[in-house]
Amino acid sequence: MAGTVWLVASLTLVLFCTTGFAQANLVGNGDFERTAGANQPPDRWASSGAAHVKQQLTRDVGREGKGFSAKLTCTEFGNGTPSSHAMICQAGVVSLQRGKWYRLTFWAKGEGVKGGVVQVAISNTKNWSNTGLSDGVTVRPAWQRFELLFQASQELAAADSRLQFWFNSTGAFWLDDVELLATDMKAQQQPQLATDGRVNFLPNSSFECATAGWGSYSPDLRAGWQGNLYQLVGDLDATTAAHGKHSLRIRLSADALPTFFFDYFDPVRQPARCVLAAHHGWAPVQRGKPYTLSAFLKADKPNVTGVLFIRQAQARPQRKDVPLTTDWQRYVFTFTAETEFAWAAVGLDLAASKLDAATVWVDAVQLEAGAQATPYQPCQPVEVLATPSETDKPLEGPPHIPLDVHAFNNAPVAQTANTTLVVSDFWDAEVVRQTVSLSVPPQGRATKTVDLPFGKYGFYRVQMGQQHSRCAVIKPHSGNDSRFGMNHAYPWDFMLPLAHQAGILWWRDWTVQWRTVQPERGAAFDFREPDAQIDRVLKQSGQVLALFPFPSSAWTSTATPAAVDKIARNEYEKRRLPLAFKPNDEPAFARYVAESVRHYRKRLRAYQVFNESLYTSYALPASAGHTMDDYVRLCRLAYTAIKAEQPDALVVGGMGIWADNKWTRDFVEAGGLKFCDVLDLHVYPKGQPEFYADSLAQLWKRMKERGEAKPIWVTELGCYGDDDPAITPLSAFFGDAAMRRSLHPSEREATEWLVKFAALFFVNGGEKIFLHAGTCGEINGQDVGGVFFEYGGAPRKMLAGVAAMATLLPADAKFDRTEQFAEKVVAHWFRTPTGQVAVAWSTDGETRRLPLPASTQALDLMGNALTGQAMTVTHAPIYLIRK
Template structure:
């Protein structure tokens, strides 16, 4: 992990200061020839070793023109990459367990993948003792990694590795014992002053802060101006600002005014990278942090340190109190502490309680305008007669493509809220931006608009989701799942009402969730229930690390217990649940620690118990992964296809998985489905295929998002698309292309993972890029992918897939409808689509007066009077 530099928490204005002891001093340099000087042999600097592995082709060379220091730098160019790592390491060095070390180096390049930098064991098991993944820029930049070695090794090395094509330049590498985080002042630029935080004094409402329902704007208490943020005992514990840009290696000072309800209230300050590598949960990030004690009087506190971002050069400030506090006048600036100043002389905040609505509904947007005199919050601008200053406001309604749909002009007074109302007559993703005069500081809100749709049960529907049913008061997440057109719900971790540890927590004692199941059915959801997750009492002896709280990944000790649980569950829910999936991802040790053969036996026993309880039930087996082909084969060799009515698999994808790797080659999504079809032909007979869990990453629909941090690759498995930036439009197109490719390849049912938790996504700005295949954002508002899902369901409702065609750089997926036909179409290039007698709808399901196809962006071609073969001919 990384530690803060020059870190203080102190009361200013003459009050007592608490100072953290200085960092340990640096010792002797451990890396010979860290400057990458000559002589070079076979392209590698003296004292360094080429150590590439896998299927790739890399060229090492001496760089003499573009260097950071000295005469030479190490150039590494990967011209072809399929797998493995492009890697080099230093000569031997010795480290001791528990001792602190500092790794510093300069790099630049054009590679998309992160660079692994770490002290590592030379041979198997290649243990990392101190490491970090960092991203390089086209300009030279310093990187710093500090921490304690996890073990002792007298002969390890410093390793540099990346996985992808491109060029990396490395220079001035250093490994020092001790902690040394400062760069020489001569190597750093002068500070750029100014507050980095938008709406830092809360005068513009809640804009720019999360969790959006975790604090209150208090207009009766303030350090200056008219407002502060109150975090009370019933609020979500903490407050976090919108991401702001930083410069690596520069000192920053965060300051704020705090007043506590009770004396000696603890408060934690954290200044840290806004995103990481994009996993399900936040992982290691560069961070400055400290704890302070707040008093019942307004006092100013600060946190100072040097920032060393690893992945992304945007940070957030999080404030976490241990009791009720008021926060005001927050500031983050480069360099030393200065008097508080807002970021802009005029700032606008926008808010609306409407997260989503339906066509024809009205949406009211509330705008707060904050005007500062001489950039001092305590002096609101007023004309000479004392009346509030009138400010021209412009409300702009924008669609998914950021095109203006409607504009309203109004006049508002500084400090007084204004309201504007929009009536939405077309489905889609929308954003309202509010601007005061010509100020660049705009406020904004966004929301989704769904079409009206009936909720009759549809056993043959294509699309489902994962969401928890809550009674008697449904959550926003549950209602949004209904509104977006999901027709199936898979009961797994969200609403795991049928898992063994829930149904039979103690042997012989059964617990049923009839109200939730009936609520799902009443709202039009077909149910696909997952069976598995054994309670601890039922498992065979196993290591403790296989336990997951109340359930375990270990197989059951007694097959009769498993059979009884399955029979009792299916029999009890028979009127409402007719589709049963046996286990979740048994190929992964985290869910099942047994062998493929043991899973096949569980499947056989479950199949017989299910059919005994409900002969008409559909048994879904496998829950396979394309990435575990040998596991799948071993299960199928046990004659497993006889004991399932359908086969299921999981896939998480990115936009690149829906794009062919080469002309006339199937995309990754198609390859996966064909893989399972081929295996079924080899081991028995072809059964229907269900994709019961998978999703695509997507950012929120905000214009102020950091330019980096949302990546285009799949959340799990494939890394196609690498670390290229992902937009909401790109993600929405990838969702539609992916789902349509599955249907045309032979998938019958798709259960998206997932709509969201009870609040939506995780509630912080700093978790927007974690687990972000979720369809709702941090505020419970739809993402572009949710609205694309809705449009796709609306158009394919009642359709029958007829396969995929490719012609003249056009991808065509044909469907038969009850009357006429439909095609989902996208092009490899910009082009006009001109066909008589059809209607062309855009990605959101709205008519296109002039159908212009943009590369990779699906449209819906509706031909109510044409048969599929006629539509195919017209499109070709």
């Protein structure tokens, strides 16, 4: 049986540092022991919310059965206003210093709170801005301790502060032992290289262990959150070397440069003309001390510009350009550390060279402490590293992965290198342990190919000393449709087939903007830029959902400078907002849509009308006076234009917010479903999937009652997890508030949540899920937002989970029924072309051992068959199949 493998190695040493000292709690009466009297709320605490929210704040027994806790009970709840919440808060007490780190700890529990979701924040009541803490926790009936680390983003006087805990439903919430302390914690970059006792900090610095531990970076790619080079641009060369027998060759040619694509806001199609080889991992350095980067370089012609580059954490990058010759020479760059972490890169700049093509060889790279370069030496006398075995053939037979183990011996005598490979699976259980021994000649290398017999499909981690590798063995997805996609296509073409093989086939594209295809009134339509973005996806057999993001172009917008200035928060929004206002020429808007569909009707089958209308500033912002009537009218114009050009096209419409929101309900009740074939929802969730399923079921029921049961797509879903974060604490640095809300403690938990959410979504009218977003972070940088992959296409656990689900529940699967196997154990059954498939789990999280029904096979979350006549059901989903 064929399988597909991704494996990327990196060097990891995880550290986390905090220091502190005894200090006073910044929260008043955090243990709730003081009160003004019997049946009174605790001192310094109050409830807050709209008048229609019936809530009461009292004291209850403390978490250890003694003392007191706070109890907030909400018996009536109504959604619809910003103050529709049940909240316990403390105003006028907490103060914060900008840039300082704080640790908030508390104990909490809850009953009847929807999804168990409780939000936590410290707000500036002068302007209701966030001050650095905006997070959420999931409470259960039993007491739990929570810890939130954050960095204050502004100076906050106590008089202007509000510490707040709130939820959006009926229910009861208990709180105890709330403590807020300043901390001297320092953010830690990850992974960190071992430097103690080593002159050269960089492993495999002369490429004798192939290219293990190396990737690429391009300083001239100014893509920001969208990413950078995502794999090594270069190859091993055994014909020339400054040290040992191998070097790294980087070849650039103007007609074949690595090209970065992205579809938002200004479409990006940028060739990388400066390409550097960069090592994985951060070197710990001492602020204010000198360090020296050196490397041997040579070029295929004179006057090629070489680059020595230093990237420091949260500091400006530094570089030194040097003219190269055709002979090996050593080049040196000394710098002063401005932060506690740094990494280095070396390569060439084709633009600075004023050349169309050049080749540069790199060898003997050294990063060391001190103001002078010392004679080159490898990181260790004997180095052992691994790389994936290169094969273009599918791997046949039981699931396995071949791995090349390389050893380099810098000593003048032969050495024996011994190492142990330890493989763990999706559940972090050890499944393989194998010792490898290599005889390495003096100042030479040895390689041995090791076949790791996993035996099952799924996610695996291979640990070898300080080096770890991620890999996934999956059944490649077949067919040209699936239930999964991404908002924005990954910038690099090599990433698309990796996603497609896992059943992630759909890509939501933002480039068909009116301003892009018709920048001036009366100008001919020009689709060259959208074509470049869309066609690259189609050539890889992907499917594209073309979004018409904005209702206007600059020349047809009804926006005035005063109206824009009133709601714009920054320069970027000042550029974007005029496009969000309704057009002053609606027939011209209809022509723009029609021309776009006429251009793409032989290539695409789905189009979306606007993004997050009314409730955000993307399209028709209500804050600028736009109404639901405006959206429905323009949606009707777009729908009519699309159907006239492509009658079988799918038109996706709606507010792009979750099912229980007023804007979604208003769209349905306003008759908006008449002008779309698919209803669009967005959600960046926190809490149990069942919470979101309840509101979705109510929406689906209402659509049926109206005779408008249209399929539902989620074109933006947040679900994140990273077991190897590039910085800790991750929650303090990752994404925006919406994305942080959807960050799970681990990749396993994110995967389990995603599969359960998807199953419940498909039960209640859902058809497709687009995760946000297709980004590719730079080497050693944050990369959580790309969801499924780490640098180089290394898989996260979520990829293996989605791959199994996409195979078991293809796009044409239909929901059949929900079966109750036992109390709190449900199975949601779907009909597929090959039989029936169910997704089952325990809704209360308890573990139950149940008899397996006749003619039924149980599969684990990775799609592997489970043996025996009974099934173990827990909070984690499993599959049941009947042929």
